[in-house]
Amino acid sequence: MQPPATQPVINLVVTDLDNTLWDWFGAWYSSFSALLNEVSRLSGVPTPALEEEARKVHQRRRTTEYSYLLNEIPSLLALSKNPLMTYDKALHAQNSARKESTRLYPGVLTTLETIRAAGVPIVGYTESLSFWTEWRIRTLELDGVLAALYSSPDHDLPDGVSFEDLRTQDPEHYGLKLTPHEHVAAGTEKPSVAILNEIIQTFGARPATTLYIGDSLIKDVAMAQAAGAHDAHAAYGQVQHLPEYALLRRVTHWTDELVEKERRATERAGVVTPTHVLDRGLDQLLTMFAFEGAADDTAP
Numbered sequence: 018m019q020p021p022a023t024q025p026v027i028n029l030v031v032t033d034l035d036n037t038l039w040d041w042f043g044a045w046y047s048s049f050s051a052l053l054n055e056v057s058r059l060s061g062v063p064t065p066a067l068e069e070e071a072r073k074v075h076q077r078r079r080t081t082e083y084s085y086l087l088n089e090i091p092s093l094l095a096l097s098k099n100p101l102m103t104y105d106k107a108l109h110a111q112n113s114a115r116k117e118s119t120r121l122y123p124g125v126l127t128t129l130e131t132i133r134a135a136g137v138p139i140v141g142y143t144e145s146l147s148f149w150t151e152w153r154i155r156t157l158e159l160d161g162v163l164a165a166l167y168s169s170p171d172h173d174l175p176d177g178v179s180f181e182d183l184r185t186q187d188p189e190h191y192g193l194k195l196t197p198h199e200h201v202a203a204g205t206e207k208p209s210v211a212i213l214n215e216i217i218q219t220f221g222a223r224p225a226t227t228l229y230i231g232d233s234l235i236k237d238v239a240m241a242q243a244a245g246a247h248d249a250h251a252a253y254g255q256v257q258h259l260p261e262y263a264l265l266r267r268v269t270h271w272t273d274e275l276v277e278k279e280r281r282a283t284e285r286a287g288v289v290t291p292t293h294v295l296d297r298g299l300d301q302l303l304t305m306f307a308f309e310g311a312a313d314d315t316a317p
């Protein structure tokens with residue numbers, strides 16, 4: 018298929034992951050509410066109290082996916098020395114909900130494969146932490162589809178606990194086999210252009226022939242535009258208008274200021290105006306851009 022000459026030529030794709038390739042929020046919501054409801058039922062602590070205490074832990078640990086959460090909630094510690102063990106049933110409920118609801122958006126895999134087949138590398142860049150990002154990439158069979166992954170390092174662990182202690186299965190069940198994984202310095206956050214510029218440089222590309230895709234206007238689209246790359250807004254992944262999103266706002270590690278900024282950007286269209294809008298799915302990219310592998314193949 019020969020695209021019309023007006024389509025921008027792209028030889029590097031950098032993409033956000035959560036709510037761009039897969040429904041992170043849907044999976045987070047169903048797994049976190051399963052945990053919360055089950056812990057509340059078993060302990061008798063009302064969910065609003067658990068949510069308030071969870072937010073404090075999430076802010077301290079800079080993530081809403083903290084595996085040790087229960088052991089740092091004061092009202093649970095008042096009832097048990099080891100809440101993770103006492104409320105093990107709740108963790109099982111959380112895990113099975115997560116497994117069941119983690120899935121790619123329709124058309125994502127074939128779109129990524131089409132872009133790769135054109136010789137264009139696809140790099141993932143997420144603010145999510147390492148452990149769960151690798152789990153999602155493995156679970157969704159994207160290991161090797163991505164030419165590289167850039168993510169935040171993992172959250173801190175309680176004193177005296179190492180990541181090896183957390184890993185209950187053989188080492189081959191963890192990590193990625195094919196996609197190289199780079200950790201960005203803790204605290205480097207979108208829309209800072211530092212990492213995007215680094216990726217463009219590493220792959221020997223230029224902003225003018227780089228496409229960046231993401232669902233967040235204030236983080237993804239703003240960053241792509243500041244770097245001078247082409248931006249595509251994964252509008253199909255936006256969830257801020259859903260009633261369920263209120264739970265994430267109540268327990269997020271984001272500051273009140275950032276939550277408010279996002280709310281304002283969601284309510285008032287035009288704060289950040291995307292150049293290309295994907296309102297139905299990722300496959301719309303294939304008619305918007307001409308994907309061409311770089312003639313000079315210096316990419317790693």
Ligand SMILES: [Mg+2]
Nearest residue numbers: 033035036232
């Ligand atoms: Mg996202």
